[in-house]
Amino acid sequence: MWDWNYAFEVLPDIASALWVTISATLVGFVLALVVGLIWTLLIRSNNKIISNVADGIVKFIRNTPLLVQLYFIFYVFPQFGLSLEPFTAGVIGLGLHYSTYLSEVYRSGIESVGPGQWEVATALNFDTRKTWTRIILPQAIPPVLPVIGNYFITMFKETPLLSAITLVEILQTAQNIGASTFRYTEPLTIVGVLFLLLSYPASVALRQLEIRVTERY
Amino acid sequence: MSEPIVRYNNVTKYFDDLQVLDGIDFEIQPGEKVALIGPSGSGKTTFARLLMTLEEITDGTIEVEGDYLWHEQDDNGDLKPASTDHLRKVRSNIGMxxxxxxxxxxxxVLENVMEAPVTVQGRDKKEAKKSAEDMLDKVGLLDKADTYPAQLSGGQKQRVAIARALVMDPKVLIFDEPTSALDPELVGEVLDVIKDIADQGDTSILLITHEMDFAKEVADRIAFFDGGKIIEDGPPSEILYNPQAPRLKEFLERFMNTQSSPE
Amino acid sequence: MSFWELIVSLLGQGLVITLLTTVLAAILALVLGFIGGLMRLSKNKFIRFIVAIYVEVFRGTSLLVQLFWIYFVLPMFGLRMSALTAAVLAIGLNYGAYTSEVVRSGIQSVDEGQTEASIALNFTRVQRMRRIIIPQAFIMMLPNLGNQLIELFKSTSLVALITLTDLTYQANVLNATTLQTTQIFTALLVIYFVIAWPMTKGMKMLERKMTEGRM
Incomplete structure (x- = not known):
């Protein structure tokens, strides 16, 4: 049923694919953080057209599956001459998909900053950029940090989807091993355990952060 | 008399269909201290917020040191809405x-006071810190420089807010009911600080208040607002002890009654 | 095929499976979520521990890994099942873990006074939960439950990877046979959106209706 020797034999191969999974998560997350903020600012724009278009795009991305978006980026973009490596396509898909969630998080953070802070920024003659960078965002971001952290963990757990566009991350590595030896039990279980080992401590740490944040705000 | 530092010309303000200011003309002289009184909803707060550019003007013009606040003159000398740059340039004379x-x-607390001099005025950090500390000393809170606002009492918070506005060296400083959010026992310390500023500075002051005694003490002039208009305007002695307009009399009477009624 | 024909063809072949998977998995998740959530509040430490393990394992590993594990590994232990069963089981178990947390925090958010009042009125524990606490907690859970339903619906696209013939699977088949890649995947995105968007709106409306005059 379960062969320890076999498990230890395949473990190094699977673990070495972990860096693909982790780097996809990190790059995708940075992309999501930046693009998410851009959505938020565009949606807040005074220009009705810009605001509505951005809002529409965000709603569309949020209401369609990540897997299908990955297929779209990987298979449709080349039709227009834009062929992407699986890693690049995967990271763009992940980043874009989660940017729409982060945009919502930023929005709620920004709305939690009272109107008085905007007024005092005007009274002290801050320009728009400085108002955001010095006054609004430093207050809007800390309370939502735990939620942002949660999305980081969620993204990490979504990276196996990138195997569907042929990225050889840990799940695909396990699948490949399974296909060549006809033993799926050990490789797939190892993948599950690795995810648990990484994401559980992270979510425990986040819960601590959340307690700290609720105490402060 | 010298050129006024602020001049309202026929200023009108609507919120949607509701008129809150009705063609107001008004002048503030350099160094003059003006108190605005009147029932709530009379337009006095909106009047001041237009000067701080927190509300947009509907009609008329406001001049600060001879420059239009909400407008710019184009090549033909016609008025057009002010650009952001122009608005910021003129606004730099006003504090609130x-x-x-x-x-x-x-x-x-210290960062609160230093922030705008460094970020907005681009002043040197060391020098800004020095003047921020001087300003905190002036309001008696230098010992609180490293604490966060959440740890301060309401009176202390307001004194920091005053230091923060003052360090920008505005020519006109607006006080919007600076003591009405405070517990009664904390009002005094804030009024003392405002009194100091009024006594030593060349800063013009626009004070919206319900503290009549304080208005009398600080102001060179009191303007009474009602229904979006300035009904009466003159030295404190005239306004408070020799009111002409029936609405002002009524307002003062009701005010004296509430003041003397037991809590 | 024209764009319209593609949509009709996709819908005709994959829609039923996608919706069936969604409905069955959602029911399983809701049942597991309520049972798990209530057990998490049990006075018995052991029961709480068991549920905690379930929740952390299913939240801590990836849905796709769970799907593969159930479909490829369980048969090694003699548990052979159809792709549909595996899909419903994986998605239901995964979302059930999240739902149990929603249920738990919903129940905990009901004011302590409600419990005290029901004790004062001599309700039994079960009566108290059924008649007083859960009806109030449910309203507070609704926004989260609604969000999860949308996420669950979107996640059904993963079942294509264990050869269940849902919308996404059919799109891949169609892509291989017709090579109209752009139109097919555009159509697929549009179909998912056209289903998910009214669902989002519908949940918001339900939320408003349920909270009207009560909160």
């Missing part, structure tokens, strides 16, 4: 202290 302080909760 809010009813609810609006300190930056993510910065220490």
């Amino acid at each position: 202290v809010f009813q609810h302080f609006h300190l930056f909760p993510h910065m220490t």
Whole structure:
């Protein structure tokens, strides 16, 4: 049923694919953080057209599956001459998909900053950029940090989807091993355990952060 | 008389269909201290917020030191809405202290006072720190420089807010009911600080208040607002002890009654 | 095929499976979520521990890994099942873990006074939960439950990877046979959106209706 020797034999191969999974998560997350903020600012724009278009795009991305978006980026973009490596396509898909969630998080953070802070920024003659960078965002971001952290963990757990566009991350590595030896039990279980080992401590740490944040705000 | 530092010309303000200011003309002289009184909803707060550019003007013009605040002149001398740059340039003459302080909760007291000189005026950090500390000393809170606003009492918060506005060296400083969010026992310390500023500075002051005694003490002139208009305007002695307009009499009477009624 | 024909063809072949998977998995998740959530509040430490393990394992590993594990590994232990069963089981178990947390925090958010009042009125524990606490907690859970339903619906696209013939699977088949890649995947995105968007709106409306005059 379960062969320890076999498990230890395949473990190094699977673990070495972990860096693909982790780097996809990190790059995708940075992309999501930046693009998410851009959505938020565009949606807040005074220009009705810009605001509505951005809002529409965000709603569309949020209401369609990540897997299908990955297929779209990987298979449709080349039709227009834009062929992407699986890693690049995967990271763009992940980043874009989660940017729409982060945009919502930023929005709620920004709305939690009272109107008085905007007024005092005007009274002290801050320009728009400085108002955001010095006054609004430093207050809007800390309370939502735990939620942002949660999305980081969620993204990490979504990276196996990138195997569907042929990225050889840990799940695909396990699948490949399974296909060549006809033993799926050990490789797939190892993948599950690795995810648990990484994401559980992270979510425990986040819960601590959340307690700290609720105490402060 | 010298050129006024602020001049309202036929200023009108609507919120949607509701008219809150009705063609007001008004002047403030350099160094003059003006108190605005009147029932709530009379337009006095909107009047001041237009000067701080927190509300948009509907009609008329406001001049600060001879420059239009809400407008710019084009090549033909016609008025057009002010650009952001122009608005910021003229606005730099005005400062404001809010009813609810609006300190930056993510910065220490010292950082609160230093922030705008460094970020907005581009002043040298060391030098800004020095003047921020001087200003905190002036309001008696230098020992609180490194604490966060959440740890201060309401009176202390408001004194920091005053230091923060003052360090920008505005020519006109607006106080919007600076003590009405405070517990009664904390009002005195804030009024003392405002009194000091009024006594030593060349700063013009626009004070919206319900503290009649304080208005009398500080102001060179009191303007009474009612229904979006300035009904009466003159030295404190005239306004408070020899009111002409029936509405002003009524307002003062009701005010005296509430003041003397037992809590 | 024209764009319209593609949509009709996709819908005709994959829609039923996608919706069936969604409905069955959602029911399983809701049942597991309520049972798990209530057990998490049990006075018995052991029961709480068991549920905690379930929740952390299913939240801590990836849905796709769970799907593969159930479909490829369980048969090694003699548990052979159809792709549909595996899909419903994986998605239901995964979302059930999240739902149990929603249920738990919903129940905990009901004011302590409600419990005290029901004790004062001599309700039994079960009566108290059924008649007083859960009806109030449910309203507070609704926004989260609604969000999860949308996420669950979107996640059904993963079942294509264990050869269940849902919308996404059919799109891949169609892509291989017709090579109209752009139109097919555009159509697929549009179909998912056209289903998910009214669902989002519908949940918001339900939320408003349920909270009207009560909160």
